Each structure stands twice: as C-alpha cells, then as structure tokens.
Amino acid sequence: MVVGGELAKAANRLLEGRHGRLGASALRAALVDLYEFWLSKAAAAAGVDTAEPGVALVAVGGLGRRELVPFSDLDLVLVHNQHPGIAEIADALWYPLWDARIGLDHSVRTPGEALQVASEDLRTAMGLLDARHIAGDAELTGRLATAARDQWRRTARKRLPELAESTRQRWQRSGEIAQSAEPDLKYGRGGLRDLGVLEALAVAQLTDRPGEELRQARELLLDVRTEMRRELRRDRDVLSGVDAELVAAELGFGDRFTLARKLSGAGRAVGYAVDVALRATAEVPRGRFSRRPSRTPLDDGVVLHGNEVALARDAVPAKDPALLLRVAAASARTRTPISHGTLRTLADSAPELRTPWPPDARDSLTELLGAGEGLIDAVEALDRTGLWARLFPEWGAVRDLPPREPVHEWTVDRHLVQTAVEAAKLTTTVSRPDLLLLAALLHDIGKGREADHSELGAAISLQVARRIGLPDSDAALVSAAVRHHLLLVHTATRRDIEEPSTVARVAKTVDNDVVLLELLHALTQADSLATGPGMWTDWKAGLVANLVNRCRQVVQGKGFSPPEPLDSRRRELVASAVASGRSEVLITHDGKMATVVVAAPARTDLLAPAAGVLALHSLEVHTAVLRGHDTGRAGIFTASPKFGSLPDPALLREQFARAVAGGLALEAKLAAKERDYQPTRVSAKPKVLWFDDETSGPNTVVLELRATDRIGLLYRVAGALQSCGAEVKWAKVATLGAAVVDSFAVSPRGGKLDPAWRQRVEQAVLAAAA
The missing domain is CATH 1.10.357.170 (Tetracycline Repressor; domain 2)
Incomplete structure (x- = not known):
C-alpha cells in the first residue's frame, strides 16, 4: 500500500x-x-x-x-x-x-x-x-x-436564524467576492461557503436546488481556487491581483481583468441567491393561524410588508414610472430589502422613464443616493434584475469592471456606489447636496474605455443630468464636478499651494464658482474614502482644505440668494389677512404637488405653525418661502404627500388657522408622529453658515442651515429661532432628497446683532436639527 x-x-x-x-x-x-x-x-x-x-x-x-x-x-x-x-x-x-x-x-x-x-x-x-x-x-x-x-x-x-446570523457574520469578516479587488473565494459573500448554504436549504426542502447560473458560478470559483493553490503550492483562498494574472492565463481568460469581471458576476449571482433564500425561508408562515405580516406605508405606493419593502395594494406600476425609484429609495432609507416579487413585478410592468424625468422621479433618485449604506443593497437588487440598467444604460461599461490601480478596494461600479455612500455623510457641507450625490455616482463613469476618463465622464454625466431633467446650469455643474474631480487632490499634493498663481489657476478652473468649489471639496473626500483604507489622511485633508480656503478667498462667492418678491395674487391675500386680522389660506395643486400660501398680519408667527401643520399631514415640504409685504407677511410652501393623497383643503385651512392662533398642540402631535414613523437616515452633522446681508435691512444677517431632513424639522428650527428672539424677515427652504438647505434672514428683536447673539441662535438651531 x-x-x-x-x-x-x-x-x-x-x-x-x-x-x-x-x-x-x-x-x-x-x-x-x-x-x-x-x-x-x-x-x-x-x-x-x-x-x-x-x-x-x-x-x-x-x-x-x-x-x-x-x-x-x-x-x-x-x-x-x-x-x-x-x-x-x-x-x-x-x-x-x-x-x-x-x-x-x-x-x-x-x-x-x-x-x-x-x-x-x-x-x-x-x-x-x-x-x-x-x-x-x-x-x-x-x-x-x-x-x-x-x-x-x-x-x-428552527435553525434558520442561527444560519442567517452565522452567514452574515462570515460576510462581515471576509467581505464580498463581487466587486472586490481581492476576493475571498471560500468565505466571502458569494463564495463557496454560500453555495453550501444554498445546498443545505435545498436539502431541507425549503428552497429549490441551485440552477444553471449557480452551477456555473460554482465551477468558476472551484477552478480559480484550484489553479491559485496549484500555482502557489499552499492553501490560500484570497485571490490577489498578482496571483490573478497567473490564474487567468491558466484558465484561458487572457488577463486578470477579464477573470475579475467573471468572478464578480459569479459572486453577485451567489450572494444575491443566498440573500433571497434566507429572507424567503425566514418568512414562510409557521401555521394556518399565523398572523399575517403588517403593512406599514413608506411612500406613495410603497409599504413595509413584514421585513421587506413591497408594493402597496393600490399601486399601479404600469402607470407610475417613478414608482421604481420610490421603492428603491424606501429600501435604502430603511435598510430593508426589496421583496423578490416586487422586483419581478417592476421588471415586468414598470414603464421607461421618459426624458426628461418628472420632478418626483428626480427627487426619489436624490433620496436614494443620499440614503447611506442602504444604497449598496438597493442598487444591487435593481442591478440583478436589470432595473438599474434601465435607469442608467451607461452603467454597463463599468459593471464589474476591475480597477487598474492597486489602491482601489472595489470594482469601478461598486466604487461609484461607495462614493455616493460617503458623499451622503457630507451633504451638509455643500449648498447643493443633490448635485454632489449625482456627481459622486458618476465621477468615474468614463472608465474602461480608451479615453481620459474625466473628460469622457464629464460628457456622459452631462447627458445623464439632462436626461433626468436637471436644468442646463445644474447639468453643467455636475459635468464640471466630474471633469475636475481630481483637481483639488492632485493640486494640493503635487503643487505649492502657497503660491498665488497655483490658487489663481484652480479658481479659474472652477470658473470662480463657490458652489462648484464646495462640490469638488466634498467629492474629493468621498472619492478618497471610497477608494480604500488609508487613502484619506489628515495630512491630505489638511492640504485640500487649505487649498479650498485660499480659493474661496479669491472667488468670494455668496452661498445664498433671497427669495423673489410676492406676486399680485399673494399680495392681495396678505392685504386681506391684514384687513381681517386673521390668517388667510390659499391652496392650489397640480396632481399631488400642492402650493399652500398662508398670509397673516406682520407680527404673527407664521413659519412654525404652517410647517407644523404640513408635517402633521405627512406632507413633505420641497420649498418654503417667507416674505413680508406692507404690514403683513406670507408663507409659500410647495409640498406633496409622502404617501396617499392630498388632505382635504378645508381641513388644512381650519388647522392652519388654529395653529397660527396657537390653538393646536403641534409639539405633542409631531412628537407622537415621529415616534410612529421616522425613517432611518444617514448621519450627516448639521452645519450653520452666516452671511452678511445688506439687502434685507440694517441689523440683519442670513443664517443658512444644512441638515438631514426629518419629520417636523422646519417647525423645530422656526421654534428655536423664535425662542432666541430672532425675527425672521424672510426664509427660503429647499429639500433635496434626504437633505435640506434652509436660509433665514434674521435680526434680533430689540437686541444687538453681536457674536454672543449669533452663538446662541446657532446653538439653538443646531440642537433643533440634531
């Protein structure tokens, strides 16, 4: 023997x-x-x-x-x-x-x-x-x-919870095979251990046997693991870039990039199959008298069904092009997976979004991109079912594309999504968070082709921005951010930023635009953080911040503009409110988008009551403008229902009147509503900026708040300003996905506009926004 x-x-x-x-x-x-x-x-x-x-x-x-x-x-x-x-x-x-x-x-x-x-x-x-x-x-x-x-x-x-938990812990330790530069073929998400999980579920007769796609994925993973170990002459499961060159040659893939793309596709197929299988098996009813999962509204046509995002019973996908994006945004925001049946229905029935996209679709895209970590799984679910390619046909060129630079941790498509995740944490550092998020998603979209990826990406991103309905000026900003996304880091680390000519060249490159400068600063940080560990250091951050501050001094741009004056119809409403001594309300709507104008005498507190009533009815405020006229003032709000239809106008008028008169317990009602329904949001630290404003009168300054949106935020901020004795002369509010940029022209009532007062106001506003 x-x-x-x-x-x-x-x-x-x-x-x-x-x-x-x-x-x-x-x-x-x-x-x-x-x-x-x-x-x-x-x-x-x-x-x-x-x-x-x-x-x-x-x-x-x-x-x-x-x-x-x-x-x-x-x-x-x-x-x-x-x-x-x-x-x-x-x-x-x-x-x-x-x-x-x-x-x-x-x-x-x-x-x-x-x-x-x-x-x-x-x-x-x-x-x-x-x-x-x-x-x-x-x-x-x-x-x-x-x-x-x-x-x-x-x-x-009975052992499914244990199996699911051990599987997710393993994923946490070993990372993913899909979209990873150095995948763990055995233990990573989408690897051979996951195929064992699928086989075990099939043996238990809880799922079907893995099909042909998964069989081919198993063969590829086994072949790569076999050749890697044969070449290295030792036991190893993590495939490095150097080893991938040898393995690719032996398996006939030509180069490691082709192999990496194949492996990423296989890992995505396996990982998605395991995720679906674990969810499906965990939700099989336990008996004939089992309680049905609850259905909690998340958005118009979207509900939380059990522990999955699903379509509401009255949703009609074939007639609602933006429904797909609302489903994805709800999934990302709540960190809850989309049900497989919902994905199938959307894939079969959802119509194409025509150019330009309607505003509600664009808003839902911004909310999706600003959702933080939940974006990763939401995009993966859409991508696996072909829905992401419907939204962004340009994505196919970077899908599973391995990085050429060894410092990158992810494939190009995952890096783009990861950059958007990092950018979501920086939305309060810019005045246009919606443009930051879109630029983050597209900044490397030009990679994988024989051209300068920044220049090609700028052209592609301009096309995308126009398709989704951005105005030409905004589309140009996104394109410029993509074109120059390496400008700050390359200049800060390779040039003398103390040299005035260096600063002048950067300022000229950004066309002396402070908004673009802000976008590039945030995008630089997000891009570096999404590249890999150690790519964004304190040293690099300090250099870039120093360069940006010097450029800002050259540009000297303003970060806000006051709202437009009231039109004749609204001036008449203000005059009527002044004459009657009580509030007047005018409500118009176009589909589900309502415009609410509330008018009152000048000394009446208007902003907080109106914002509170809108929040109480789950109306999402998109813009809010507060303007004075003669001895009165008006608040103009555009809002739409988060789900369902617009409330009865008569009820709104009655509640506005009660709230302005102080007869509606808004604080308690909003607190209860926030307890019952407060979606998970990405954590972005609120930020306050101050601007001197000579146009709004003496003793007046503009406070700009950048924060993550939440139920009743505008109501609380207005209350904070009032508690500090700040008179709001005008206000301009913009909700951009999950972020808000709110400007208030304020002056101290009977007090002095000094640093101590500003500090009190700033602390109160930040506390209200936290």
Missing part, C-alpha cells in the same frame, strides 16, 4: 503535471481518486473493512462532495457502533496522514454521538449533509447519512 509520505509525493506529481498537466476540474477528480484509493487501503490495513461490521470511514467536506482542491484538509469521520478497538484503528489511520503533513480535520463518533453534535453545532450538521462512504461498513454510513439529512429537514427551520 501507499504510505503517508508516498501519498504526498503522488499528490505533488499530480500538481506538477509530470504525466501531462490536468485541467482544474480533472485535477480535482484525480486528487479525489488518489485520496480515496489511499484511504480505502489504509482503512483496510487498520481493520476497517466489510469483514468487520460496525466501523466505517466517512468523508465530509470537499472530499465528501468530490470537490477536493489542492492543499485542502481532509475532513473525515470514523463512525463505529461501540467498537472496542476503535482507538487503535483511529491511530492507524490518522498517524500516517500527520506524518505526511497532510491537513486533517477528524473525529471518531458513534452515529448517536454524531447526530447529537450535529444538533448542537451548525457546522457539523451542514457537514454531515455531504457524508460519503469511503471504507468499512457501507450500511452504517448509509444509516448515518440518512439520519443526518432527516434530522436536518426536521430542525432546519
């Missing part, structure tokens, strides 16, 4: 291909045959044979599945029926393998002991599903394998 050392030599000869190099699949089959031959001979010599019933050698793991890759441990179980000499048999089997330095994961158990361990240890339970007879009592092996599968089928549903 072949002893342990000779077994190792025989395995090496297979790896070296002395008798002809075997392909990856053939090599695995040859290794399985070699080890089975040796183990059967060794088992017979040790006393494990059919002449001695009650002892069997069983393979699990890679050998059990006939998927043995080079330098894998052997997973073996010596099963017995209380055999008195089992210790001696085990020693005779294990020691030659140890002497040959062959990795061994072994156990010696009775069938009862094996099943008991499987009932307590999830890894053992799943391992026994691969049990395959090697030597000895085949009937004993068969009984154990059958009993293990029966036990798994009986208990799998």
Whole structure:
C-alpha cells in the first residue's frame, strides 16, 4: 500500500503535471481518486473493512462532495457502533496522514454521538449533509447519512436564524467576492461557503436546488481556487491581483481583468441567491393561524410588508414610472430589502422613464443616493434584475469592471456606489447636496474605455443630468464636478499651494464658482474614502482644505440668494389677512404637488405653525418661502404627500388657522408622529453658515442651515429661532432628497446683532436639527 509520505509525493506529481498537466476540474477528480484509493487501503490495513461490521470511514467536506482542491484538509469521520478497538484503528489511520503533513480535520463518533453534535453545532450538521462512504461498513454510513439529512429537514427551520446570523457574520469578516479587488473565494459573500448554504436549504426542502447560473458560478470559483493553490503550492483562498494574472492565463481568460469581471458576476449571482433564500425561508408562515405580516406605508405606493419593502395594494406600476425609484429609495432609507416579487413585478410592468424625468422621479433618485449604506443593497437588487440598467444604460461599461490601480478596494461600479455612500455623510457641507450625490455616482463613469476618463465622464454625466431633467446650469455643474474631480487632490499634493498663481489657476478652473468649489471639496473626500483604507489622511485633508480656503478667498462667492418678491395674487391675500386680522389660506395643486400660501398680519408667527401643520399631514415640504409685504407677511410652501393623497383643503385651512392662533398642540402631535414613523437616515452633522446681508435691512444677517431632513424639522428650527428672539424677515427652504438647505434672514428683536447673539441662535438651531 501507499504510505503517508508516498501519498504526498503522488499528490505533488499530480500538481506538477509530470504525466501531462490536468485541467482544474480533472485535477480535482484525480486528487479525489488518489485520496480515496489511499484511504480505502489504509482503512483496510487498520481493520476497517466489510469483514468487520460496525466501523466505517466517512468523508465530509470537499472530499465528501468530490470537490477536493489542492492543499485542502481532509475532513473525515470514523463512525463505529461501540467498537472496542476503535482507538487503535483511529491511530492507524490518522498517524500516517500527520506524518505526511497532510491537513486533517477528524473525529471518531458513534452515529448517536454524531447526530447529537450535529444538533448542537451548525457546522457539523451542514457537514454531515455531504457524508460519503469511503471504507468499512457501507450500511452504517448509509444509516448515518440518512439520519443526518432527516434530522436536518426536521430542525432546519428552527435553525434558520442561527444560519442567517452565522452567514452574515462570515460576510462581515471576509467581505464580498463581487466587486472586490481581492476576493475571498471560500468565505466571502458569494463564495463557496454560500453555495453550501444554498445546498443545505435545498436539502431541507425549503428552497429549490441551485440552477444553471449557480452551477456555473460554482465551477468558476472551484477552478480559480484550484489553479491559485496549484500555482502557489499552499492553501490560500484570497485571490490577489498578482496571483490573478497567473490564474487567468491558466484558465484561458487572457488577463486578470477579464477573470475579475467573471468572478464578480459569479459572486453577485451567489450572494444575491443566498440573500433571497434566507429572507424567503425566514418568512414562510409557521401555521394556518399565523398572523399575517403588517403593512406599514413608506411612500406613495410603497409599504413595509413584514421585513421587506413591497408594493402597496393600490399601486399601479404600469402607470407610475417613478414608482421604481420610490421603492428603491424606501429600501435604502430603511435598510430593508426589496421583496423578490416586487422586483419581478417592476421588471415586468414598470414603464421607461421618459426624458426628461418628472420632478418626483428626480427627487426619489436624490433620496436614494443620499440614503447611506442602504444604497449598496438597493442598487444591487435593481442591478440583478436589470432595473438599474434601465435607469442608467451607461452603467454597463463599468459593471464589474476591475480597477487598474492597486489602491482601489472595489470594482469601478461598486466604487461609484461607495462614493455616493460617503458623499451622503457630507451633504451638509455643500449648498447643493443633490448635485454632489449625482456627481459622486458618476465621477468615474468614463472608465474602461480608451479615453481620459474625466473628460469622457464629464460628457456622459452631462447627458445623464439632462436626461433626468436637471436644468442646463445644474447639468453643467455636475459635468464640471466630474471633469475636475481630481483637481483639488492632485493640486494640493503635487503643487505649492502657497503660491498665488497655483490658487489663481484652480479658481479659474472652477470658473470662480463657490458652489462648484464646495462640490469638488466634498467629492474629493468621498472619492478618497471610497477608494480604500488609508487613502484619506489628515495630512491630505489638511492640504485640500487649505487649498479650498485660499480659493474661496479669491472667488468670494455668496452661498445664498433671497427669495423673489410676492406676486399680485399673494399680495392681495396678505392685504386681506391684514384687513381681517386673521390668517388667510390659499391652496392650489397640480396632481399631488400642492402650493399652500398662508398670509397673516406682520407680527404673527407664521413659519412654525404652517410647517407644523404640513408635517402633521405627512406632507413633505420641497420649498418654503417667507416674505413680508406692507404690514403683513406670507408663507409659500410647495409640498406633496409622502404617501396617499392630498388632505382635504378645508381641513388644512381650519388647522392652519388654529395653529397660527396657537390653538393646536403641534409639539405633542409631531412628537407622537415621529415616534410612529421616522425613517432611518444617514448621519450627516448639521452645519450653520452666516452671511452678511445688506439687502434685507440694517441689523440683519442670513443664517443658512444644512441638515438631514426629518419629520417636523422646519417647525423645530422656526421654534428655536423664535425662542432666541430672532425675527425672521424672510426664509427660503429647499429639500433635496434626504437633505435640506434652509436660509433665514434674521435680526434680533430689540437686541444687538453681536457674536454672543449669533452663538446662541446657532446653538439653538443646531440642537433643533440634531
């Protein structure tokens, strides 16, 4: 027989291909045959044979599945029926393998002991599903394998939470295969361990057997792992860029970039399948009297059904082009997956968004991009079902595109999404968060082609911005941000920023536009953070900030503009309110977008009551303008219902009047509403900026608040200003996705406009926005 050392030599000869190099699949089959031959001979010599019933050698793991890759441990179980000499048999089997330095994961158990361990240890339970007879009592092996599968089928549903948690913890430790520059082929999300999870769920008859797409993904992952280990001559599961070059050549992929794209696609298919399977199996009703999952409204036509985002019963996808984006935004905002059925319905029924997109679709896109970490899974769900490509046909050029630079942690498409995630944390640093988020998503969209990716990306982003309906001036800003997204970091780290000519050149490049300068500053940080660890250091941040501050001094731009004067119809409404001494309300609407004008005498507090009533009815304020006229003032609000239809105008008028008169308990009502419905938002620290304003009169200054939107935010901020004795002469509010940029021209009532007053106001406003 072949002893342990000779077994190792025989395995090496297979790896070296002395008798002809075997392909990856053939090599695995040859290794399985070699080890089975040796183990059967060794088992017979040790006393494990059919002449001695009650002892069997069983393979699990890679050998059990006939998927043995080079330098894998052997997973073996010596099963017995209380055999008195089992210790001696085990020693005779294990020691030659140890002497040959062959990795061994072994156990010696009775069938009862094996099943008991499987009932307590999830890894053992799943391992026994691969049990395959090697030597000895085949009937004993068969009984154990059958009993293990029966036990798994009986208990799998109870163990699903444990399985899901262990799977997600593994993903957290090992990262993803899809879109990763150095994927972990075994343990990463979308890897071989996940295929084992799918097989286990299928054995438990909770899901169907993996289909052809997943079978091909398994073959690719196994082939890459096999060739990598053959080339490296050691056990390794993480594929580096250097190793990928060798593996790609052996597998006939031409270069590592082609291989990386294939691997990313395979990992996405497997990862998505596992995610769907875990959700689907976790939500199967437990009995005929089980309570149905609740349906909580999230947006117009969108509900939270159980723990998935789904379509409302009255939603009509075929007549609602923006529904797709509202579903995605709700999923990203709440960090809740979209149901598979909803994705199928949208893929089959959702109409194309025509150019230009309607405003509500554009707003939902901004909300989606500003949702933070939830954006990643939402985009992946849309991408897997072809819906993301409908929104952005240009995405195909960068989908699964591996990075050319070794510092990048992700594929290009994932890097773009990750940059938007980082940009969402910086929305309060810019006056146009909507443009920042779109530029973040598109800044590398020109990669993967024979052209300067910044110039090509600028042209593509201009096309996208116009398609989604941005005005020409905004589309040009997005295009410029993409064109110059490397300007600040390259200048700050490669040029002398103390030199006036350097600063002047940057200011000229950004066309002396302070808004573009802000966008580039935030985009530079987001891009670096999304590239990989250590790419955004304090040193680099300091250099870029210094350059931006010097450019700002040159540009000297203003960050706000006061609202337009009232038109004749609204001036008449103000005159009527002054004459009657009570508030007057005018409500008009175009579809679900309502314009509410509230007029009152000059000294009446108007902003907080009106904002409170709108929030109470789940009306999302898109813009709000407060303007004075003669001895009165008017607030003009554009708002739309977050879900459902517009409230009864008569009810709104009655509640506005009560709120302005102080007869409506808005504070308590809004607090209760926030407890019941407050979507998860990305954390962006609120920021206050001050601007001197000579146009609004003496003793007046403009406060600009940049913050993350939340229920009743405008109401609380208005209350904070009032509590500090700040008279609001005019206000201009803009809600841009999940962020707001609110400007208030304020002056101290009977006080002095000094630094101490400004500090009190700023602290109160920041506390209200936190």
